[in-house]
Amino acid sequence: xxxxxxxxxxxxxxxxxxxxxxxxxxxxxxxxxxxxxxxxxxxxxxxxxxxxxxxxxxxxxxxxxxxxxxxxxxxxxxxxxxxxxxxxxxxxxxxxxxxxxxxxxxxxxxxxxxxxxxxxxxxxxxxxxxxxxxxxxxxxxxxxxxxxxxxxxxxxxxxxxxxxxxxxxxxxxxxxxxxxxxxxxxxxxxxxxxxxxxxxxxxxxxxxxxxxxxxxxxxxxxxxxxxxxxxxxxxxxxxxxxxxxxxxxxxxxxxxxxxxxxxxxxxxxxxxxxxxxxxxxxxxxxxxxxxxxxxxxxxxxxxxxxxxxxxxxxxxxxxxxxxxxxxxxxxxxxxxxxxxxxxxxxxxxxxxxxxxxxxxxxxxxxxxxxxxxxxx
Amino acid sequence: xxxxxxxxxxxxxxxxxxxxxxxxxxxxxxxxxxxxxxxxxxxxxxxxxxxxxxxxxxxxxxxxxxxxxxxxxxxxxxxxxxxxxxxxxxxxxxxxxxxxxxxxxxxxxxxxxxxxxxxxxxxxxxxxxxxxxxxxxxxxxxxxxxxxxxxxxxxxxxxxxxxxxxxxxxxxxxxxxxxxxxxxxxxxxxxxxxxxxxxxxxxxxxxxxxxxxxxxxxxxxxxxxxxxxxxxxxxxxxxxxxxxxxxxxxxxxxxxxxxxxxxxxxxxxxxxxxxxxxxxxxxxxxxxxx
Numbered sequence: 001x002x003x004x005x006x007x008x009x010x011x012x013x014x015x016x017x018x019x020x021x022x023x024x025x026x027x028x029x030x031x032x033x034x035x036x037x038x039x040x041x042x043x044x045x046x047x048x049x050x051x052x053x054x055x056x057x058x059x060x061x062x063x064x065x066x067x068x069x070x071x072x073x074x075x076x077x078x079x080x081x082x083x084x085x086x087x088x089x090x091x092x093x094x095x096x097x098x099x100x101x102x103x104x105x106x107x108x109x110x111x112x113x114x115x116x117x118x119x120x121x122x123x124x125x126x127x128x129x130x131x132x133x134x135x136x137x138x139x140x141x142x143x144x145x146x147x148x149x150x151x152x153x154x155x156x157x158x159x160x161x162x163x164x165x166x167x168x169x170x171x172x173x174x175x176x177x178x179x180x181x182x183x184x185x186x187x188x189x190x191x192x193x194x195x196x197x198x199x200x201x202x203x204x205x206x207x208x209x210x211x212x213x214x215x216x217x218x219x220x221x222x223x224x225x226x227x228x229x230x231x232x233x234x235x236x237x238x239x240x241x242x243x244x245x246x247x248x249x250x251x252x253x254x255x256x257x258x259x260x261x262x263x264x265x266x267x268x269x270x271x272x273x274x275x276x277x278x279x280x281x282x283x284x285x286x287x288x289x290x291x292x293x294x295x296x297x298x299x300x301x302x303x304x305x306x307x308x309x310x311x312x313x314x315x316x317x318x319x320x321x322x323x324x325x326x327x328x329x330x331x332x333x334x335x336x337x338x339x340x341x342x343x344x345x346x347x348x349x350x351x352x353x354x355x356x357x358x359x360x361x362x363x364x365x366x367x368x369x370x371x372x373x374x375x376x
Numbered sequence: 377x378x379x380x381x382x383x384x385x386x387x388x389x390x391x392x393x394x395x396x397x398x399x400x401x402x403x404x405x406x407x408x409x410x411x412x413x414x415x416x417x418x419x420x421x422x423x424x425x426x427x428x429x430x431x432x433x434x435x436x437x438x439x440x441x442x443x444x445x446x447x448x449x450x451x452x453x454x455x456x457x458x459x460x461x462x463x464x465x466x467x468x469x470x471x472x473x474x475x476x477x478x479x480x481x482x483x484x485x486x487x488x489x490x491x492x493x494x495x496x497x498x499x500x501x502x503x504x505x506x507x508x509x510x511x512x513x514x515x516x517x518x519x520x521x522x523x524x525x526x527x528x529x530x531x532x533x534x535x536x537x538x539x540x541x542x543x544x545x546x547x548x549x550x551x552x553x554x555x556x557x558x559x560x561x562x563x564x565x566x567x568x569x570x571x572x573x574x575x576x577x578x579x580x581x582x583x584x585x586x587x588x589x590x591x592x593x594x595x596x597x598x599x600x601x602x603x604x605x606x607x608x609x610x611x612x613x614x615x616x617x618x619x620x621x622x623x624x625x626x627x628x629x630x631x632x633x634x635x636x637x638x639x640x641x642x643x644x645x646x647x648x649x650x651x652x653x654x655x656x657x658x659x660x661x662x663x664x665x666x
Contacts, residue, residue, distance in 0.1 A: 037485075039591055041493040170638060198637050203588050203597060204389060207629040208637055210381040213511075227495035227591045234497060234589060239385075239505050240513040255494050 028066040028324065030310055031089035031098035032303075033082050033105065036074035039201075040226040042255065043101060043124060043299070048072065050300035051099075053287055054307035063311040065318050070307070071095065077200075077226070079108035086112045086120075096326045097310050099303060102225075103127030103173035110137045117326040121309070123302030126248055127173035128180065131351045136326060138333070138352040140306045141298075144173065144223075144248040145180045147268035150358040150374055152181075155246060155266060156188040161218040165243070166195040167208065167232060168223035177223035177248065193217050198224070205232050209239030222247045230255050230262075237261040251363060252298050262363045269298050271359040271373045272343035284342045295367060305341040312339060377511040382629045388518045388587070390625025391525045392580045393601045394618040398532065399576035400602035401609065401617035405549045406569040410469065412476035413454050414602060415595030416483035417574050421447040422581035422590050423491055426498050443578045451574025452567065454479055460563070480595065487592040498585035521583045528579060529618065536614070541568050549612040601625075604644045608651035610658025620647060620659060 032051060034044035051070055058068050071093055073085030082105030089095045090112060098113070100106045101124035110133035113120040121138045122130055128145040130137070155161045166181055168174030174197065181192050194215045196208060212220060220236065220243045222229050233245055233256070244264065250256075251267035274285055274295065284304055288296045296304070313332045314324045322328050338347045349355050360372040400414045421443045429439035458475050502520065505513035536542035547555050548565045555562055584594065601624055602617070609616025627643045651658060 037488075039493075039593055041488065045493070196637060199641060201597070202637060202641065203594065204628070204640075206385040206389065206587070207382050207632040207640070210378055210385060211632060213381075213513075214378045227589075230495040231589050235587075238503050238515065238587075240507070 026066045027069050028064055028314065029069045029071050029093050029095050030307075031085075031093065031095045032070050032072045033075045033085045033089070033098060033100045033109065034072065035077040035102065036072065038076040038078075039228065040077040040102070042226060042253070043077070044072075044074075046253075046297060046300050047099075047101060047124065047303045049292055050284075050288065050296060050304040051307055053284065053291060054304045054311075057283070057287070058307065058311045063315050068307075068311065070099075075100075075102070075105045077102045077105060079104045081105070083108050083112065085109075090116045090118050096324055096329060097121070099123060099306050101125055103130060103176070104171045106130055106137070107133065107172055110134060113137055113326075117330075119310075119326045119329045121306045123306045124299050125173065126250075128176040129172055131353050135330060135352065138348065138354075140302050140309065140354045141249075142270045142354060142356050142358060144177055147248045147270075147358055148177070148180050148184065151246065151248075151266065151268035151360055152184050152188060152190075154360050154372060155219065156185070156190045159266075161244065162190045163193050163215075163217040164190060164219045164221050165193055165212055165215050165217035166221045166223065167212075168195065168197055169200050169225070169228070170197040171200060173225075174223045177221070181221060198228075200228070202228065203231055205235040206239050208232075209236045209241050212236060212241050212243070213239075217243050219244045219246050221245075222250070225250045226253075227255070230259055233259060233262050233265075249298060252361070252368065254294075254297065257363060257365070257367055259363075260365070263365055265363040266371075267361050267363070267368075268358050269361060269368075270354075271357040271370075272298060272301055274343065276342075276344055278340070278344070280340055281342050281344075301342050305339075305346075308341060309333075309339055312336075379630075379633050381512055382633055383626065384512070384514055384518070386626035386629030387622075388515075388521060388625075389629055390622035391521045392583045392587070393598070393605070393621035393625040395521075395525055395528065395580035395583075396577055396598050397602040397605040397609075397617045397621035398529070398614050399573040400599070401606045401612075401614050402545070402576065403569050403573035404606055405612035405614065406545050407548070407566045408469075409455075409459050409566075410473045410476060411454075411459075411570075411573075412473060412599060413479035413483070414573070414577065415599030416480045417447050417451050417454075417595075418577045418581045418584075418598050419483060419487055419590070419592060419595040420450055421578045422498075422585040422594070423487055423496075425578075425582050426496060426585055426590065427491070430496075430498055440578065440582070443582065444575050447574045447578050447581075448571050451570045455566065455570045480599075484592045484595075491592075493592060495589050495591050496585075497589035498582065500586050503586045515587070517583065517586055521579075524579050528576070532576070532614065535572075541565075545569055545572075601644055604648045608647050608658055613658060616659040620651075623647070 034047050035041050036044040075082040086109040097119045100120050100122050103125040106122045106125045113136045114134040119136050123140045126144040128143050130139055168178050185192050246266045249269040252269050256262050313329050316332055317324050317328050338345045347355055359370050361368040362371055403411045424446045425439050425443040428434045428442045429436055462472050502517040503515050505515040508514045544560055544565050552562055605617040605621035609620040624644050628640045631639050631643055
């Protein structure tokens with residue numbers, strides 16, 4: 001057999017093999033920019049736990065024509081790291097959809113999202129500014145100002161607290177919380193007796209406790225997160241501060257819930273009905289408990305919902321024969337009036353922030369006691 | 377009263393800083409190895425104490441022995457497995473610093489994997505402040521830390537001035553060539569410096585775990601204080617490092633009297649800058665033939 005003939009036969013065989021092989025579904029990649037190292041890495045673990053579940057459920061249900069892959073990048077909860085991560089996800093991985101967390105990093109990547117028409121969904125940052133970051137920036141979590149609009153009237157009118165002191169991290173979230181307190185408390189007949197800004201890296205609060213004791217407030221409002229808020233609560237209590245602690249949804253983390261010194265603290269979160277009987281909610285709760293041996297937190301639920309929103313929108317686009325791009329995802333979200341997610345049906349407001357009822361909670365050592373539920 | 381309370385808090389913080397800084401000052405002064413992993417030894421000691429005392433509910437004495445043993449063992453291992461081979465290949469000062477920094481990253485991640493990334497604390501009622509006079513609160517742990525510091529500093533002083541090893545370590549700090557001329561092994565003396573310096577980190581680590589709590593990254597701040605104290609105190613001067621670290625702790629708290637806590641952390645660098653400008657050789661200037 002001549003070499004030429006051999007070559008023709010080999011080409012034919014190769015061609016047959018290639019054409020006979022089943023079509024391989026392409027990967028559909030989306031991004032997750034979370035703190036995976038550093039003092040806030042505990043949040044990254046919480047977010048990833050529910051996203052693993054979402055990936056499994058989306059694959060098992062064949063929601064998308066293609067294998068969903070979530071590419072994680074470490075932000076360390078820092079804006080500059082988040083920008084590097086966002087640039088990589090957009091430029092190298094060409095993802096149409098990115099999940100972000102924390103107010104500072106989310107604000108930092110929003111301009112890239114708008115410039116490159118990439119959807120960014122925040123499920124953990126609650127700084128009030130996050131509502132105004134452009135049409136490609138969505139929030140699947142009510143923001144701190146919405147939570148505080150429910151919490152502050154309850155604390156002042158129904159519980160009779162009048163004097164508030166604030167400890168806030170010097171970042172966009174902390175500034176946002178301070179502005180809301182300065183604006184809302186006088187209207188309610190209460191006052192902000194003092195406010196203390198702290199760096200995000202501070203770990204010693206004994207001196208601050210002395211200052212707070214001197215202010216003698218009814219309530220110490222905290223605008224911090226991660227390990228730091230646990231350290232603040234613990235050290236203030238150890239150093240004789242007896243005032244009630246309060247915060248936005250940051251207190252819903254397991255570390256605060258398990259802290260004896262935090263017992264009785266008040267906070268507000270979005271109300272998610274974990275007792276809802278619909279199959280979607282039950283599947284998430286049951287599988288989460290089976291995988292991790294505990295109930296999911298609000299944050300874990302938000303990121304599951306974020307991934308599911310992507311899958312629902314992506315599925316609809318594929319049915320219509322449209323590519324899954326940021327532009328098409330935005331257009332499809334605007335056409336979709338509501339989404340059936342964990343806890344019930346929800347919708348977005350005009351700025352792209354989830355509309356959800358707010359609940360007033362009390363730290364009770366066992367995951368939080370619901371005191372009141374209402375619409376913001 | 378607020379000022380007095382801040383002063384009390386400052387003395388407590390300063391005591392913990394001083395205990396940690398003298399270990400680093402001893403190692404750096406004697407060996408000139410930029411042992412950035414000292415912060416990692418601090419974290420390891422704190423977590424070992426937390427595990428044995430808090431989780432296994434062993435007696436605090438046993439937990440302290442476990443923490444000291446682990447700190448010394450890890451300190452020696454870092455010296456033998458990392459610094460000695462680099463020095464043998466005449467690696468530069470900067471190479472050792474980078475390697476030491478790598479140890480910090482590895483330890484941080486190992487601690488996070490073993491103990492979790494979240495905040496933990498050494499639980500003890502001794503860290504709860506009680507009112508000693510109207511409006512002035514003090515934790516029993518404050519007194520214990522103070523007494524421990526005095527005992528440790530006196531013991532260290534006696535060790536460095538009355539024992540052969542101590543005198544040799546001081547000599548190594550000032551004139552290593554002379555030490556070799558006398559037939560002493562600088563390598564062996566370095567081993568003593570690492571063992572002693574690593575053991576000295578333990579009290580500060582335990583008090584920090586009880587007062588402020590722990591996470592895998594807690595060693596970085598303490599390392600920064602130790603570094604500033606060692607340079608501003610005068611390289612080779614353990615007492616200089618102890619005084620500067622103590623002063624930083626006091627100043628960090630006193631600054632809160634009139635200023636925001638944002639300025640608290642800037643105090644350490646203000647100290648360093650002031651000394652670099654006005655007294656570049658540090659608080660206690662030591663003669664050195666290096």
